[in-house]
Amino acid sequence: MKKTFGGGAPPAPAALAAKVRTLAPSMTRSMQRVAEAVAGDPAGCAALTVTGLAELTGTSEATVVRTARLLGYPGYRDLRLALAGLAAQQQSGRAPAVTADIAVDDPLADVVAKLAYDEQQTLADTAAALDTVQLGAAVTALAGARRVDVYGVGASGLVAQDLSQKLLRIGLIAHAHSDPHLAVTNAVQLAAKDVAIAITHSGSTGDVIEPLRVAFEHGATTIAVTGRPDGPVSQYADHVLTTSTARESELRPAAMSSRTSQLLVVDCLFVGVAQRTYETAAPALSASYEALAHRHRP
Amino acid sequence: MKKTFGGGAPPAPAALAAKVRTLAPSMTRSMQRVAEAVAGDPAGCAALTVTGLAELTGTSEATVVRTARLLGYPGYRDLRLALAGLAAQQQSGRAPAVTADIAVDDPLADVVAKLAYDEQQTLADTAAALDTVQLGAAVTALAGARRVDVYGVGASGLVAQDLSQKLLRIGLIAHAHSDPHLAVTNAVQLAAKDVAIAITHSGSTGDVIEPLRVAFEHGATTIAVTGRPDGPVSQYADHVLTTSTARESELRPAAMSSRTSQLLVVDCLFVGVAQRTYETAAPALSASYEALAHRHRP
DNA sequence: AGCCACGTGAAGAAAACTTTCGGGGGTGGT
């Protein structure tokens, strides 16, 4: 049997380059060529078979295998696996270069990476900044509500609809309004046991503030989901849930990240309510699931 | 546009877990066992040979190879390399603390953290799995479109509306339909230079497939945004954009993460188109911004 | 100069991977 240099039994994880340097002096010329290739381009070498690497380095398969052994692996196969791992690490290591803004001439791959990164950031920010006390109060109000009205226009209108759709699924009587007139008309109907929710990024969207004010004055519990907790909308809100505001740019309108943030808040509301009303929510959820099943094709 | 799922793009690096979830439904039982093992313990499986993995999962070598193929690799050897890379990445990465499911009695703070984490994960998965070639083709089609119709019902309907709202803002003629009858009626109008987009998580929502089919048969360029790229909807899609599928649970319906994933894809489409049509998009964007300004209160 | 030791690659053996093929089980139709 041969002796295993490189110390103990376990093969090298990421310290491969170092090991190559350490062991290089004890290597023969052709083995050095192999080791050099391996250390220089792990990703490239990982794609090669023994024969391929042998040809690339102008040596033979036997030499490649010998080198692998010297580096502490049972054979070339395992060296290759380690190489793949190393390559992946290096790959992921130089990831966080995506903080830059999206430019007009960015390739699509960059656009995808940047958008995903930004939205992830927005989520983290929102979660960190969300006031769980306010959230809890809002959930309590919703869980006991006779009726829920949600106001939102433009991009926030979709979030409002999303929330009402979800609440409907767990048995609440929820309605989303994006028509300001109808919203006000309905707000008049609200009373003590009801809840009104206004969703507005700017915190100053008149079309949304107005119905909230009406609901507030009629004694309903009011909730504002806004990126500007100091904005006019908070005036009429019993509970304010703050969404985060990400930097925007020409190619990345504020609506994009505010939407992500709003949706997270809305999801939290939903799950919170579903928890509190689990007895009724669970059957309602599965019922709506069942009801939709036959709408799918084989 | 068939057969090679995973989108013809080069094999996945880190998006493997996501890909497994995406493709799992279209797998046979024994393939699922293999996929599960692979996704559950990348490091362990990377150490195994085909035969070993076959024995571990109680299947045959042939099945293991078939699974590797389905996941987008030429064979098991390459899957194994990817696995090694993934393992290394996980190793170097930190320990995700909040992987647990949401329970009925979780405090709200946990709910917020878990939801945020899950959605971040969904974003990362989606970005990693998104086929930029297909995306590019879709963007090109959109940028040159005379008219764009977007179909989506239920939760996906909101995404469809979000997309059409955005496209309208940069000067495209876009329309979202959630009424299946109207959608079909409108689809008949589409012709060669037009684009139809279907958004459906399940990939088998009849109400959405039907208008896409009509558009397809009338010569429009068709795009499917779906979590099941092998589903019926892809049949009538020139370009398929895959959204990722996160694990779901009772308190966390699939609609939630699929929505996040769909929105990212839709945002990418939007930014892509905005880039291509920058000359017209930029002024249109600021014009719509101006127009809304006076709707805000002091 | 001759001998020895070691590095090296060619070729064959073994292992791992891939493909083919036919049986078994489930499904849909009659």
Next chain:
DNA sequence: ACCACCCCCGAAAGTTTTCTTCACGTGGCT
């Protein structure tokens, strides 16, 4: 309820890749 069909699945044959053996050549040392 029965039958026919199709598709999933694993056994085994076939192919590629990896490992081992062995003999040759080179260079140094006596």
